[in-house]
Amino acid sequence: MTKSWGAVIVAAGRGSRMKTSESKQFLLLQDKPIFIHTLEVFNRIPMIKDIIVVTGAPDVKRCEEWIKQSGLHDHRTFVVAGGKERQDSVYAGLQKLETDYVLIHDGVRPFVQPDHIEACMKAAEQFGAAVLAVPVKDTIKQVSTDGMITATPDRSSLWSIQTPQAFRLSDVIEAHKLAIESGFAGTDDAMLVERLGRQVKIVEGSYTNIKITTPEDLDYAAFMQKGEREQ
Numbered sequence: 001m002t003k004s005w006g007a008v009i010v011a012a013g014r015g016s017r018m019k020t021s022e023s024k025q026f027l028l029l030q031d032k033p034i035f036i037h038t039l040e041v042f043n044r045i046p047m048i049k050d051i052i053v054v055t056g057a058p059d060v061k062r063c064e065e066w067i068k069q070s071g072l073h074d075h076r077t078f079v080v081a082g083g084k085e086r087q088d089s090v091y092a093g094l095q096k097l098e099t100d101y102v103l104i105h106d107g108v109r110p111f112v113q114p115d116h117i118e119a120c121m122k123a124a125e126q127f128g129a130a131v132l133a134v135p136v137k138d139t140i141k142q143v144s145t146d147g148m149i150t151a152t153p154d155r156s157s158l159w160s161i162q163t164p165q166a167f168r169l170s171d172v173i174e175a176h177k178l179a180i181e182s183g184f185a186g187t188d189d190a191m192l193v194e195r196l197g198r199q200v201k202i203v204e205g206s207y208t209n210i211k212i213t214t215p216e217d218l219d220y221a222a223f224m225q226k227g228e229r230e231q
């Protein structure tokens, strides 16, 4: 039987590292907010039944308006209010889904490729959980608080983790509940699922799937967007 899929797109952050008055997910890229570009990619995947956009409570109405203006206001997209941390926002989004599986994605990663999302879905159906990632290119050092190198981990086993991250909905909800009970804060959702003792499969993605985080990322995003238009 075909499994049902939903997606949670988190866009409730403040974007403090971007240092703009507007939250970074609402900054315009080619006349459209960044999170709308992200939504457009997910809308191209027919297997995804419901898309939950999570944003700050004061931004719910304007997000709904942007979605309507962009022609993405079909029955599949809902907007809900998130929480203080990314993890809280993801959990708020998960509550709204009733699908077998879920993709969790940062609203500020608009350059994710549909074929990579689909590869992640396929791997999650096979292994239970899967995340997009790329092998690290730099040598990574572990450094002490006084700025001295303490270790050089073997680079061949290091990957830089991206989103989407794909899970069985019941597993990731269980993982979030355990994190809440034990006061654990992770920097991604896979960490929470790993704490349940479950295996998470790495799916190789692309270095272009950046998380727009700091001002120089906007220049790169504009450059990427121009390239996509000219193709």
Ligand SMILES: Nc1ccn([C@@H]2O[C@H](COP(=O)(O)OP(=O)(O)OP(=O)(O)O)[C@@H](O)[C@H]2O)c(=O)n1
Binding pocket: 010, 011, 012, 013, 014, 015, 016, 017, 018, 025, 054, 082, 083, 084, 085, 086, 087, 089, 090, 106, 107, 108, 109, 211, 212, 213
């Ligand atoms: N309370 C939060 C915090 C983050 N996010 C979302 O999680 C994604 C990745 O987080 P990050 O890039 O760290 O975003 P911010 O928290 O907004 O950035 P910063 O840490 O610079 O403030 C973003 O799409 C962001 O909107 C969220 O939905 N809810």
Ligand SMILES: C[C@](O)(CO)[C@H](O)COP(=O)(O)O
Binding pocket: 086, 106, 161, 162, 163, 187, 188, 189, 211
């Ligand atoms: C989930 C994530 O995008 C994977 O790279 C990342 O961990 C989010 O971290 P942030 O510091 O909250 O942006």
